[in-house]
Amino acid sequence: MKTVLVIEDDIGIQKQLKWSLTDYELVFAQDRSSALTQLRRYEPDVVTLDLGLPPDPANASEGLACLNDILSLQPECKVIVITGNTDNEHALKAIALGAYDYYQKPVDADVLNIIIARAFKISDLEAENRALKSANVGNTDIIGNSESILKAYRTVEKIAPTEITTLLLGESGTGKEVFARAIHRQSPRVNKPFVAINCASIPENLLESELFGYEKGAFTGANKTTLGKIECANGGTLLLDEIGDMPLSLQAKMLRFLQERVIERVGGRQELEVDVRVICATHRNLAEMVAEQSFREDLYYRISEITLNIPSLRQRGHDIVIIGKALLHKFNQEFNTQVQGFTDSAMQSMLHYAWPGNIRELQNKLKSAVILADSKYITEEDLGLSARNAKVDTLRKVREVAETQAIRHAYTLATGNLSKTADSLGITRPTLYALIDKYRLHDLRNTETEN
Numbered sequence: 001m002k003t004v005l006v007i008e009d010d011i012g013i014q015k016q017l018k019w020s021l022t023d024y025e026l027v028f029a030q031d032r033s034s035a036l037t038q039l040r041r042y043e044p045d046v047v048t049l050d051l052g053l054p055p056d057p058a059n060a061s062e063g064l065a066c067l068n069d070i071l072s073l074q075p076e077c078k079v080i081v082i083t084g085n086t087d088n089e090h091a092l093k094a095i096a097l098g099a100y101d102y103y104q105k106p107v108d109a110d111v112l113n114i115i116i117a118r119a120f121k122i123s124d125l126e127a128e129n130r131a132l133k134s135a136n137v138g139n140t141d142i143i144g145n146s147e148s149i150l151k152a153y154r155t156v157e158k159i160a161p162t163e164i165t166t167l168l169l170g171e172s173g174t175g176k177e178v179f180a181r182a183i184h185r186q187s188p189r190v191n192k193p194f195v196a197i198n199c200a201s202i203p204e205n206l207l208e209s210e211l212f213g214y215e216k217g218a219f220t221g222a223n224k225t226t227l228g229k230i231e232c233a234n235g236g237t238l239l240l241d242e243i244g245d246m247p248l249s250l251q252a253k254m255l256r257f258l259q260e261r262v263i264e265r266v267g268g269r270q271e272l273e274v275d276v277r278v279i280c281a282t283h284r285n286l287a288e289m290v291a292e293q294s295f296r297e298d299l300y301y302r303i304s305e306i307t308l309n310i311p312s313l314r315q316r317g318h319d320i321v322i323i324g325k326a327l328l329h330k331f332n333q334e335f336n337t338q339v340q341g342f343t344d345s346a347m348q349s350m351l352h353y354a355w356p357g358n359i360r361e362l363q364n365k366l367k368s369a370v371i372l373a374d375s376k377y378i379t380e381e382d383l384g385l386s387a388r389n390a391k392v393d394t395l396r397k398v399r400e401v402a403e404t405q406a407i408r409h410a411y412t413l414a415t416g417n418l419s420k421t422a423d424s425l426g427i428t429r430p431t432l433y434a435l436i437d438k439y440r441l442h443d444l445r446n447t448e449t450e451n
């Protein structure tokens with residue numbers, strides 16, 4: 001039950017309000033000082049305040065002073081001032097000071113109930129808005145405050161000011177591009193271009209000219225010299241998304257660019273210097289691809305000077321709900337709908353579903369749910385989630401999570417020394433290396449200490 005603080009010195013009216021406002025838990029105060037005590041104790045979202053308080057019941061000075069105190073203690077509080085039936089002047093003064101609304105005696109239970117319900121609604125909306133605003137990590141589009149996201153973001157803050165080539169690893173739809181943009185935004189290159197290219201979505205024969213550009217006449221249809229994405233990113237940041245899908249034939253040329261920071265356009269004979277910070281991303285297991293020789297080992301080491309693992313949505317706990325609410329807000333605006341939230345069972349199923357497509361899948365499910373919803377609250381059915389889809393971790397997954405946690409824990413205790421980490425885990429150093437590769441914990445290798 002929601003709490004309303006009623007500040008009223010007339011015991012008769014207090015009783016009347018008790019009978020009238022049965023949907024709320026009422027707490028009472030009869031003067032300014034007891035009002036402030038109750039405010040601190042209950043932190044109510046809605047307060048009714050009789051302006052005629054002792055020691056000046058015939059006037060509004062004490063009531064207005066009380067209003068001031070309430071709003072400076074709890075600025076978001078919705079204060080409904082109650083005045084005598086001819087006292088417009090003080091009512092308006094109270095509104096100017098920040099009161100939410102006013103109401104004139106005598107008390108009409110129906111009207112007061114409506115005003116209070118509306119005050120709670122506004123208060124809830126404002127609270128949700130504040131929560132959504134504060135859910136963005138730093139000055140970025142990354143929403144969430146789970147430990148795993150904050151940890152990833154702390155790495156972003158550390159690497160952003162440097163020029164280090166970063167490899168973002170994570171399942172599809174986890175927000176690798178969002179993280180790449182966050183690195184760019186926090187870097188000294190922020191006012192220069194951020195250019196992204198998805199190596200998987202461009203046919204192999206076109207990828208080279210997309211990346212490196214081409215000279216006029218380089219091939220049929222090359223009517224004018226055209227800059228590639230690398231040159232377009234000059235001075236700024238280039239995201240090579242799905243780098244694991246870059247054909248082997250192009251990997252050598254890419255390595256040369258990364259090592260020497262020069263490019264040659266297709267059909268060109270001139271080396272051009274470029275100043276580009278490179279971020280790569282993939283959902284593939286590059287270490288495995290290196291072992292299978294489908295990805296060049298030298299390129300792999302060049303692009304992974306530092307590796308950042310982006311957690312999957314199911315590893316972010318309550319963030320699922322926070323991101324869900326933010327998306328709901330966005331889709332309501334986009335489709336001009338008024339969906340207010342999720343039913344409890346929809347919320348539970350969202351928390352238990354495995355989200356193989358991560359945030360992109362959550363976006364898609366919510367978009368259709370907002371359009372299809374019959375009521376103000378999205379149900380499990382609207383989301384298309386049912387017990388059938390609920391998450392059941394495979395033993396392999398359970399082992400991966402447990403082993404990853406144990407390795408990270410041992411590594412922290414061994415203050416970054418891999419030999420000591422292996423010793424404390426009771427495995428050999430080569431086995432530890434194999435596990436680091438298997439679970440893509442490359443940041444452990446990159447930050448290894450000698451102690």
Ligand SMILES: Nc1ncnc2c1ncn2[C@@H]1O[C@H](COP(=O)(O)OP(=O)(O)OP(=O)(O)O)[C@@H](O)[C@H]1O
Pocket residue numbers: 141142143144170171172173174175176177178179241282283323359360363
């Ligand atoms: N933390 C987040 N909060 C809210 N929205 C997010 C968050 N992370 C990602 N998104 C949104 O999810 C969608 C997928 O993100 P993004 O394209 O960055 O993922 P990705 O990992 O690069 O995917 P892929 O591997 O398929 O290229 C985007 O629309 C993005 O805006």
